[in-house]
Amino acid sequence: MIDWRAIDTVLLDMDGTLLDLHFDSHFWLEHLPRRYVELHRLDEATQEQIRARILRERGTLNWYSLAYWSRELGVDIVALKREIQHLIGLRSDALDFLKWLQRAHPRVILATNADRESLELKLPLTGLEAYLDAIVSSADLGVPKEAQEFWFALQEVEPFDPSRTLFIDDNPEVLESAREFGIRHLLGIKQPDSTRPEKELEEFIALDRFATILPEELPSEVPGDKLRDDKVRGEMIRSDRAVPGEEGGKIG
Known part of the structure; x- marks a missing residue:
């Protein structure tokens, strides 16, 4: 489904994508x-x-x-x-997906409509920050993800090539906005809320599990691997004293 060699940046929504809605x-x-x-x-x-x-x-x-x-x-x-x-919690295999991205991919950005107060509540409970290179809230940019202006503003603060970017979000209106901007690889979520029925998206492929888009083995060459490996090695050294996110619990 995804050729990871064609992806330089992964943009991830938070609520309903990484976190159970x-x-x-x-x-x-x-x-x-x-x-x-x-x-x-x-x-x-x-x-x-x-x-x-x-x-x-x-x-x-x-x-x-x-x-x-x-x-x-x-x-x-x-x-x-x-x-x-x-009730705040990660979706079923979100943590495994984030760990895979941390090992294999150069740039992972949380692009969320949640404001800073929401982030201050949820991030410490989930430890998401340990797996992200950047966090951008629509409140910081002054416009929601549903608007084209968000994507132009995001590209200014966190440059990315739309043709080599994967964006995953549970909101079809946001996905449509991202498609209009030119982001090439777009995926939705079938069951953002674990207590509600799955839903298919008319215009986008929807995931039930992140595992379905991962290769059986890590690609032998992924853009930015060396930079990522250096970063991970540094985090592993620090983790001898503390594991990122251990002080928190879960998020939502």
């Missing part, structure tokens, strides 16, 4: 509306109004901004997320 789905559609009603002492019927209010911002920076929702709803979103942070 169950945490986010449950928080925004169940936990937050319920806690909002409790904290403001409102009627249970208000929960549906809150869900509708949240969904109206879909695809915008506001949709992904914890600070925005804290202001709008008059609650501490981060504190409420911490109430169910035990």
Whole structure:
């Protein structure tokens, strides 16, 4: 499916791609509306109004901004997320995939719509940073991944060749935006939320497991192998004292 010799850069989404979307789905559609009603002492019927209010911002920076929702709803979103942070977790074989990329590939970038507050919650719980060369949030660039401007801005801060880049995301609207920009290799996710049914994407190949796109053996020559190997050797030396991410748990 993927000729890894033709790939120099891997761009990865976080929620629903590396991380199980169950945490986010449950928080925004169940936990937050319920806690909002409790904290403001409102009627249970208000929960549906809150869900509708949240969904109206879909695809915008506001949709992904914890600070925005804290202001709008008059609650501490981060504190409420911490109430169910035990639901934060990696998708089934995401860690194996990241480990393979760390051994075999020169550049791995997290390209996410999650804002910095979300990242500060999730990264320490999952140890994702140990496997990434860079982390770029749409909040940093001032535009969501659904917009073309995101990709131009991303290329400015983390240069990449669209024709030699693989991008994996669970959001078909984001994948379409990436395709319009010219990213050649695009893959979706069949089951972003482990508690919900699988879904096929009309315009893109969707993965059920990352293992399906990995070769049986590491390619003998991958661009940037030497640089990656030097980096990994350095991390292995440091790991004698501490393993990256051990202080955390899981993410979502």
